[in-house]
Amino acid sequence: MTHDDDKPFAADAYFLGPKSENGSWVRGEFQAILDHWFDWRRSLFADDPEAISPARRLSPEFLREREVLGQELRNLLVMLRSEVPKFTPRYIGHMVSELSLPALLGHFATLLHNPNITSREVAKIGARMESEAIAMLADMVGFDPALAQGHFTGGGTMANFEAVWRARYRVDHALSLALVLAERDGDPLDPFMAAHMGWREFERIEVERKVGEADLRAASMVLGNPFDVARRIGKCTGRDYLGPVLITPGNKHFSWQKAANLFGLGEDSFWNTPLDKEGRVDLQALEARIDEARALGRPVLAVISVAGTTEAGEIDPVDKIADRLDALKAQDIHIWHHVDAAYGGFFCTLLGGKTEDVLEKAQQNALRAISRAQSVTIDPHKLGYVPYSCGAFITRDEHAYRASSFQAPYIDRADVSDKWRCTLEGSRSGAGAAATWLTGKTLGFGPRKFGKIIAAGIEARKAFTKALVTNNPLVRPLRPADTNIVCFSLAKEGEALSQSNARTLAVYARFQAHPDFSVSKTVLGAASYDALIDQHLNGYDGARDENSLALLRLVFMNPFWTNPETRDQLTPEFIDLLAGFIDDAP
Numbered sequence: 001m002t003h004d005d006d007k008p009f010a011a012d013a014y015f016l017g018p019k020s021e022n023g024s025w026v027r028g029e030f031q032a033i034l035d036h037w038f039d040w041r042r043s044l045f046a047d048d049p050e051a052i053s054p055a056r057r058l059s060p061e062f063l064r065e066r067e068v069l070g071q072e073l074r075n076l077l078v079m080l081r082s083e084v085p086k087f088t089p090r091y092i093g094h095m096v097s098e099l100s101l102p103a104l105l106g107h108f109a110t111l112l113h114n115p116n117i118t119s120r121e122v123a124k125i126g127a128r129m130e131s132e133a134i135a136m137l138a139d140m141v142g143f144d145p146a147l148a149q150g151h152f153t154g155g156g157t158m159a160n161f162e163a164v165w166r167a168r169y170r171v172d173h174a175l176s177l178a179l180v181l182a183e184r185d186g187d188p189l190d191p192f193m194a195a196h197m198g199w200r201e202f203e204r205i206e207v208e209r210k211v212g213e214a215d216l217r218a219a220s221m222v223l224g225n226p227f228d229v230a231r232r233i234g235k236c237t238g239r240d241y242l243g244p245v246l247i248t249p250g251n252k253h254f255s256w257q258k259a260a261n262l263f264g265l266g267e268d269s270f271w272n273t274p275l276d277k278e279g280r281v282d283l284q285a286l287e288a289r290i291d292e293a294r295a296l297g298r299p300v301l302a303v304i305s306v307a308g309t310t311e312a313g314e315i316d317p318v319d320k321i322a323d324r325l326d327a328l329k330a331q332d333i334h335i336w337h338h339v340d341a342a343y344g345g346f347f348c349t350l351l352g353g354k355t356e357d358v359l360e361k362a363q364q365n366a367l368r369a370i371s372r373a374q375s376v377t378i379d380p381h382k383l384g385y386v387p388y389s390c391g392a393f394i395t396r397d398e399h400a401y402r403a404s405s406f407q408a409p410y411i412d413r414a415d416v417s418d419k420w421r422c423t424l425e426g427s428r429s430g431a432g433a434a435a436t437w438l439t440g441k442t443l444g445f446g447p448r449k450f451g452k453i454i455a456a457g458i459e460a461r462k463a464f465t466k467a468l469v470t471n472n473p474l475v476r477p478l479r480p481a482d483t484n485i486v487c488f489s490l491a492k493e494g495e496a497l498s499q500s501n502a503r504t505l506a507v508y509a510r511f512q513a514h515p516d517f518s519v520s521k522t523v524l525g526a527a528s529y530d531a532l533i534d535q536h537l538n539g540y541d542g543a544r545d546e547n548s549l550a551l552l553r554l555v556f557m558n559p560f561w562t563n564p565e566t567r568d569q570l571t572p573e574f575i576d577l578l579a580g581f582i583d584d585a586p
Contacts, residue, residue, distance in 0.1 A: 006354075011453050014100050014443060015385075015559055018088045018566075026101060033109045084518065089558045089566050093518035095310075095343055097557035100385035106438030107387045107431045115430035117152070118419065126430030129437045130419075136440035137378055138394050140348050141341065142371025149401035150394030151419045152433045156342030157255035159377035159393035161424055164246065164259045166375065166395070166403045167302040167336040168222065171195045171244055174202050175299065176219040179229070180211050182236040183219075189236040195244065195299030198334035199399040222404070226264075237297060243269055244301040245293050247286070249316060250275040250528025251309040256340075265301070277531040278480055279524075281305065281316045287324060290335070302336040307370060308344020308383075311522045311553070312478055313485035315344055317362065319369035326372075337373040342391065345370070345378035346445075346454060347483060353447020355455035358462075363482050374400040380436045383454065383557065390432030453559050457484035460561035464554070464571060471575045474582060476500075476540055478532075478551055487522060487551040489536070490582060496543045497533075501550040506585040507578065508552055517574055520553045 016022050056062055085091060087098045115126030130152055138148035153159045178194030181187040197205070205211070221229045221243075233241035246265060248256045250272050260270040271293075274285045286303070293300050303325065305316040318339055325337050341348075348367050350356040356364055370376055375395045380386035395401040403422040419428075443450045461484045468475045468488065478487040490507060491500035508521045526533060526547035533549045536542075560566050 110434035307341035313483035346383035349451040
């Protein structure tokens with residue numbers, strides 16, 4: 001499918017601008033929001049008396065407290081002048097940038113109404129906006145928006161927890177059913193095969209074999225005593241049952257280790273898959289991990305892919321991972337596939353447009369394959385240009401969205417579609433959903449507008465990298481670079497890794513102390529990135545005498561790097577600053 005992306009598009013109309021260039025009309029929009037809020041409050045229950053009379057508002061004690069509030073607000077504003085200026089193109093440090101105006105205005109307008117989208121009882125409009133915004137994001141990643149389910153979260157970490165919760169729910173149900181049949185009817189029990197039967201097979205067997213909910217609860221490791229259930233499984237199989245494993249790539253986000261800890265899986269159940277020489281999942285190693293779990297009789301809770309790694313923005317071969325998991329389905333082995341696209345999900349806005357070719361074909365194919373996964377994490381507060389904190393968890397259908405359901409007696413009239421029944425978080429602000437909703441209504445989540453902003457960031461990264469390499473022979477970019485992040489070390493030809501690491505970290509320290517540019521660093525360890533480190537060193541005949549690689553890291557999210565004046569001023573300025581820092585480094 002192609003889109004009409006030849007029409008002129010003024011991306012700069014959707015951002016305030018580093019010098020508040022759009023401040024005049026944006027001020028008017030903020031005033032309109034406040035006027036609407038004030039008028040709304042006045043118009044409701046018009047016959048009610050004023051709670052704060054004119055005389056009260058002029059009383060000495062009232063004016064005194066108003067002055068206290070005003071003074072402390074001014075103090076806060078003074079403090080905020082020292083906040084990190086993430087809006088400027090000079091900020092290229094982390095996955096955060098200028099906020100889009102639709103997101104900012106949508107967030108602000110909704111914040112005033114303070115909807116808690118845990119229930120439609122307190123957020124009738126907020127809950128509707130959440131449903132519509134989730135459908136927009138689902139469509140962006142290729143899910144059928146009519147079937148997809150999901151909700152907004154406090155961020156990608158919580159969205160990843162939601163995936164583990166649901167994957168565990170499915171594995172636990174299947175294994176509970178198999179244990180009931182083994183103990184009641186004498187069926188043979190293979191924990192690995194049983195746990196991966198999939199929802200539809202589970203439902204068929206449950207009905208045909210007349211297994212009730214009480215039976216399942218008594219055999220559940222989640223609802224019952226997990227130690228006793230493990231003992232019973234071991235008795236049926238003739239060997240100790242060690243529990244499920246969570247298979248993550250070496251380029252994973254730290255939230256996955258948190259998930260293993262919080263869900264009581266233990267470090268022994270947290271399995272890393274080695275990476276290849278490009279820093280992506282090694283497919284043969286992934287297959288070996290699954291085979292190992294099968295041999296040990298340990299179910300795979302989920303296989304995790306990453307679209308847009310934290311370190312370098314790399315995209316795992318999601319399509320090839322999906323191919324391998326589909327091949328297992330032919331053997332009646334249904335393994336949950338979750339794509340952590342907290343950062344990279346919005347690169348899907350490129351697909352189908354002329355600008356998609358800023359990505360290599362392999363990465364295009366990987367992004368298109370997100371739709372084949374059971375679930376996905378997306379962070380609008382990263383490449384969605386939405387205020388913090390705003391994450392989203394989305395599943396392809398209702399089956400994948402199933403989770404343990406809880407009751408709250410104080411929500412007596414809760415709609416059956418209320419999310420509070422099956423979300424890890426209780427109270428959830430509707431501001432992030434509204435910010436995403438208004439972004440989708442204006443910029444859209446396709447190549448026509450949003451995709452062009454994303455493409456511009458990738459082009460800016462390419463141009464900046466070329467300028468760095470051309471002007472400084474010590475710059476050694478990490479390759480490949482899939483998206484809008486460039487990482488590089490500073491090394492002389494044939495130099496030992498320890499020397500280049502020391503230089504790179506020394507230059508990073510100088511940038512940290514300098515106000516003109518904000519950059520970040522990352523350190524890749526050999527435990528996950530062994531092959532990639534060797535490949536990087538081979539590019540300049542470097543000698544490996546350490547097991548980690550220090551890199552400067554630049555993220556080109558800011559939309560104004562496309563401005564010729566901005567680019568022409570900041571690029572040589574950065575290059576000169578870098579050269580000076582290198583000269584001063586040990």
